[in-house]
Amino acid sequence: MEPKILSAVSRSTLKRLPLYLHVLEDLHRRGVVYVSCTTIARKFDFGPILVRKDLEVTGAAGKAKIGFRVAGLIDDIKKFLGWHNVQDAFLVGAGNLGKALLGYQDFDSYGLNIVAVFDNDPRKIGTRIFNKEVLALDKLAPLVKRMHINIGIVAVSSEGAQAVVDALVAAGIRAVWNFAPAPLEIPEGVILENARLTQSLAVLTNKLKSLLAGPEKE
Amino acid sequence: MEPKILSAVSRSTLKRLPLYLHVLEDLHRRGVVYVSCTTIARKFDFGPILVRKDLEVTGAAGKAKIGFRVAGLIDDIKKFLGWHNVQDAFLVGAGNLGKALLGYQDFDSYGLNIVAVFDNDPRKIGTRIFNKEVLALDKLAPLVKRMHINIGIVAVSSEGAQAVVDALVAAGIRAVWNFAPAPLEIPEGVILENARLTQSLAVLTNKLKSLLAGPEKE
């Protein structure tokens, strides 16, 4: 019942945990105290066994016949994801996407706190977005070091992305959350996670194409 | 060498195709005419065999020893993803995320064209965002029907998301691209694709937690 360590836990499982979290927090708000895997699974198109297997990695313990305590399960998942303690992060790129990320209220409940924004556009530098000042890119490296920032968020164009990542890595960042579509290189020991909308869009449009082309195979 | 149909092609493959596309378009811009799977794979942390398997589903044909024609491969992937012909889409939610999506220039090269924005905030209705007028939510259903819109993009809060989806479905939409974290219900025959940042963030923060906790297992 110990939480699993390191590479042992699959990406698929990791990606389902926030989904459960959302359902659990909804139940919690509504005053529900215990929940079974069956109940959680009903919200999705997969079964209770998968839910149970997923929850197992967090070290959460349930009671036969009763299920899991909602509040405890929320805590266990958050701890496992590292969302229990909020991490400070730097955002690079004050464009439309950057602004949207800055304006997203809920990141702190996902363990993320954007403390500063960087851009190389002189017209943007010095302005404030959601009450955060836009700083010049050359301030990035010294501030990463001084503030011991672990997470860098890349919201710049594909052309600029690799240079930004290189700068972040050189400054000592440990993890990069990349929103640029370009494939990026990162040295061993630094985490790179890509948040790519186009991947999701590809699934959508391909399915839609098939749907529109013909539902002849029913 | 026929493109694969319907459910036969896996989600994993579908999600890698846009990655290849990005690399290919870069090569194309640089005047490269032929490319091998080995060259493509070098940009990623998986092998050439997987690339070849993925490309197979698009129906693209290569030449032994030479590889694939870059321009042809781009076309084949775009056709397979349904990005060759641009689809009109409606966006619901003119908040920060909605604005960012509207401002995203590249969607048309991904087969998506956002033609209208809807919101229920009276202060927003009538204003223009990136030269698109914000319309009242009650205009949604009649316009979906009249303009034969297939794709609806949901960029509202979790609380409002299900109601918006229901409205879109009732109006005859065929596919929903959802950005709300809530799990949504959708009837058979309508496509639901979730673009959830929190899933990607979960992978990042969990890995970072392990990294910071201790690289003792090397």
Add this chain to the structure above:
DNA sequence: TAGATTGTTAATCGATTAACAATC
């Protein structure tokens, strides 16, 4: 008690990787 549910081990399924003949 009976039945639903957890926790865990075994079976299945699908995706990735390997192998190899064909080829330019």
Add this chain to the structure above:
DNA sequence: TAGATTGTTAATCGATTAACAATC
């Protein structure tokens, strides 16, 4: 010709699902 690469079939690996004893 030799070697890299495609196309395709077989082997492996990992994730999901099934099975079932334990339990509240």
